[in-house]
Amino acid sequence: MKVLIFGLGMHGGGYAAASYFLDHGDEVRITDLKGACDLGSEMESLTLRGASCISGTHRSEDFLWADIVVKNPAIPPNHPMLAHARMVVNDFAWLFSSPWCEQVKIIGITGTKGKTTTSAAVAHVLTSLGYEAMQCGNMGISAFTVLREWERRHEQGRRLPDFLVVEFSSWQIRDSVQSLHGQLPIMEVCALTNFYPDHLNSYESIEQYLEDKLELFTPNIHTAVVPDVMMKRIQMQTKLDRRHIRGIDRSCPKELEQQPHLQSAYAILLALGLKYKSILKALESFQGVPHRIEQVGTLGSILFVNDSAATIPEAVHFSYAKFSSMAVHLICGGTDKNLKADAMLQEVKQASSISLLDGSFTQNKLLPLLQMHGIAYMGPFKAMGDALQASFDAAQAKQHELPDLPQAILLSPGCASFELFANEFDRGNQFKNLVGLLLEA
Numbered sequence: 001m002k003v004l005i006f007g008l009g010m011h012g013g014g015y016a017a018a019s020y021f022l023d024h025g026d027e028v029r030i031t032d033l034k035g036a037c038d039l040g041s042e043m044e045s046l047t048l049r050g051a052s053c054i055s056g057t058h059r060s061e062d063f064l065w066a067d068i069v070v071k072n073p074a075i076p077p078n079h080p081m082l083a084h085a086r087m088v089v090n091d092f093a094w095l096f097s098s099p100w101c102e103q104v105k106i107i108g109i110t111g112t113k114g115k116t117t118t119s120a121a122v123a124h125v126l127t128s129l130g131y132e133a134m135q136c137g138n139m140g141i142s143a144f145t146v147l148r149e150w151e152r153r154h155e156q157g158r159r160l161p162d163f164l165v166v167e168f169s170s171w172q173i174r175d176s177v178q179s180l181h182g183q184l185p186i187m188e189v190c191a192l193t194n195f196y197p198d199h200l201n202s203y204e205s206i207e208q209y210l211e212d213k214l215e216l217f218t219p220n221i222h223t224a225v226v227p228d229v230m231m232k233r234i235q236m237q238t239k240l241d242r243r244h245i246r247g248i249d250r251s252c253p254k255e256l257e258q259q260p261h262l263q264s265a266y267a268i269l270l271a272l273g274l275k276y277k278s279i280l281k282a283l284e285s286f287q288g289v290p291h292r293i294e295q296v297g298t299l300g301s302i303l304f305v306n307d308s309a310a311t312i313p314e315a316v317h318f319s320y321a322k323f324s325s326m327a328v329h330l331i332c333g334g335t336d337k338n339l340k341a342d343a344m345l346q347e348v349k350q351a352s353s354i355s356l357l358d359g360s361f362t363q364n365k366l367l368p369l370l371q372m373h374g375i376a377y378m379g380p381f382k383a384m385g386d387a388l389q390a391s392f393d394a395a396q397a398k399q400h401e402l403p404d405l406p407q408a409i410l411l412s413p414g415c416a417s418f419e420l421f422a423n424e425f426d427r428g429n430q431f432k433n434l435v436g437l438l439l440e441a
Helices: 013-023 036-048 060-065 080-084 091-096 099-103 115-128 143-156 170-179 206-214 228-238 260-271 276-283 313-321 342-350 360-372 384-401 424-440
Strands: 002-006 027-032 052-055 068-071 105-110 133-137 163-167 189-192 223-226 245-247 294-299 302-306 327-332 353-357 378-381 407-411
Touching (some): 002 060, 013 027, 013 036, 027 036, 027 060, 091 143, 105 115, 115 133, 115 163, 115 276, 189 260, 223 260, 294 424, 313 327, 313 342, 327 384, 342 360, 353 384, 360 378, 384 407, 384 424
Parallel strands (some): 002 027, 027 052, 327 407
């Protein structure tokens, strides 16, 4: 079979797809607009295994050559090159076409924010309670990686996992529905963690963005877990009995009222029939995931927190709430996604200091908001090191004034990252590396 990987990508999805088909003896070509130097060791590794790599351009002849095109989710479905493709698929379409999916209980999770934390927390609790739960999806684990593992287990006579926890972005849902002609697999639980404006630089309207999210909810799901305000809409869409639609807000126990990042996971686990006491006990040992309210270290009374995955203003609001009893030195700003900054107004008003990372969101949205309300700020800075140093200087000055005051230096940008960083993970890693050097010094 002739396979074209359309976009190698930066998070390993294209690499996993190419590796999967190379393992099966297929002919593989990879096309990516980035240069070979930018694509680095992954491209070199695949070339050594026999893949043909075309960098810096897309050629119609490659699409005409291919039996199937594996599309990166960041590439829009109306890309003109796709008109030459015989068949367009994504990793989920390939996995969900496998008959082995019928042997594993699938938990599908989407939402604007909190998807990765929710997926990780659900998998953690299931594992803690004696089940085997695998993860894949938007957190960076390709469905091709999962399918290859299942094939190896089948060859070795080993059992498949009890659960597969799948995190979907709106683009992945859109591509999966199109590739599978709407025939998504049966899911034990399908969850929407929350919904806020996002990706309005890619979608024509917020309703179009919501519709892509809600395509995950089909009549095939056993139970839906959604915010209370979405329950009626989900019931109309899926025709599920009300007993099989669980509201996240009304499911929240008092023990998790101050931990909004765990409430969706709790509701999902409850919908699976697990006992609430065992869920809460297992959640106590959940350590979170990188770049999402990640506590990096402390220096005296100063806590350093990496929340680089806060890529919308509403995410800053939720992250900041965990540290509202402390003096917070906020590092924010970056690239615009056609979102308003108003949702983080309360936080920038309350912050002890604000260090701005430069970018289109900072220039066009944050600076006008800060200036309108007379809020002081430092920057904008074009390097993470400068922003961190400014925040650290402000925290040290506050520490000299009030030695016992708990403080937090919180990287919670409220926007995308692409003008100064490769992605939000690069942004978070730069912050963590610089904090590490600061702590060593």
